[in-house]
Amino acid sequence: MSVSQRTARTPRKVAVVGIALSDCGRVEGPTPYALHAQAARRALADSGLDRGVIDGFASAGLGALAPVDVAGYLGLRPTWVDSTSVGGATWEVMAAHAADAIAAGRADAVLLVYGSTARADIRAGRRTANLSFGAGGPLQFEVPYGHTLIAKYAMAARRHMHEYGTTLEQLAEVAVQARANASRNPSAMFREPISVDEVLSGPVIADPFTKLHCCIRSDGGCAVLLAAEDHVPDTAKAPVWILGTGEHVSHTAMSDWEDFTVSPAALSGRLAFERAGVRPGDIDIAEIYDAFTYMTLVTLEDLGFCAKGEGGAFAEKGRLRWDGELPVNTDGGGLSACHPGMRGLFLLVEAVRQLRGEAGAHQVRRADGSLPELAVASGTGGWFCSSGTVVLGR
Incomplete structure (x- = not known):
């Protein structure tokens, strides 16, 4: 029985157990999906945990069905997902949602991942430097x-x-x-x-x-792995707690x-x-x-x-x-x-x-x-x- 299948009588403590950057700066060649994968692999290696513990996934900004597309690319089949998109604050908000889910026993380990080739895309003419928003609503x-x-x-x-x-x-x-x-x-x-x-x-x-x-305008990605306190004894690094x-x-x-x-x-x-x-x-x-x-x-x-x-x-x-x-x-x-x-x-x-x-x-x-x-x-x-x-x- 997994940790998240138990009834959570009291909220569990949540820690950051893995972090990593993908290649960043001037990155030629890799797609945004590849940068997601690179950062995710590195964060998992940093944690020392087996990828099988990941049952939650959070991503935004890439794919027709974010985060489904990216999870599929990474070979993950999560039972908890988040695709909240509120601009640059997305990842802190996602971390809050993931921490709440882990604390309540709805997930054991949630991977947050991001990757972008914004600089390379502008240079190649695949996008413009200015954000474009629809004219509907306010x-x-x-x-x-x-x-x-x-x-x-x-x-x-x-x-x-x-x-x-x-x-x-x-x-x-x-x-x-x-x-x-x-x-x-x-x-x-x-x-x-x-x-x-x-x-x-x-x-x-x-x-x-x-x-x-x-x-500045750069390319790059990163990943953060959050996990319940139950997994901390198995991690490679000392935990950093979400307070x-x-x-x-x-x-x-x-x-x-x-x-x-x-x-x-x-x-x-x-x-x-x-x-x-x-x-x-x-x-x-x-x-x-x-x-x-x-x-x-x-x-x-x-x-x-x-x-x-x-x-x-x-x-x-x-x-x-x-x-x-x-x-x-x-x-x-x-x-x-x-x-x-x-x-x-x-x-x-x-x-x-x-x-x-x-x-x-x-x-x-x-x-x-x-x-x-x-x-x-x-x-x-x-x-x-x-x-x-x-x-x-x-």
């Missing part, structure tokens, strides 16, 4: 005016600057410190240090964002967004911290979705690391570096390391890597030299339309 009132995704983020950033005096230099600091983290990560796509002046002098993409305020999760969806049309300076992470973060029984001040590292510099800044505020309006000042003086006061996006983030379409799952991989002490030259250490104990991964989807936050601990 978006029909914005699409005719050519209101692109980056323009929506730029509007929100400008509002924060107007309300709180946030400066272009403070936003640029987010990019500079992300690159400083990437410079120590051999897997990062861009590692050459940059300065605030270089960020500010770059070509304008959507005011106030210049090129270096925006995420608390939260999710929240906000708006689709910009006209329905009540305050451009508050993201849905304000609620998903509060829920995750409350359920984990910890406070923002307890967190050692933060992995935050950073398609644009403003995302990092406002999410730091909404997660409670600083007061509303103080994100710009908080980001100064190297606080976000791997060796700073609050290391953020320790691998270099979407601004410098990798961003193959949706980055949310990469946040979980990097958080676990740091908690395990496997990050090499960009490994975070506490003041006493010990490994970090607590991490938060917070993904954002759409144009601050959705948020998923996960608190993890050793």
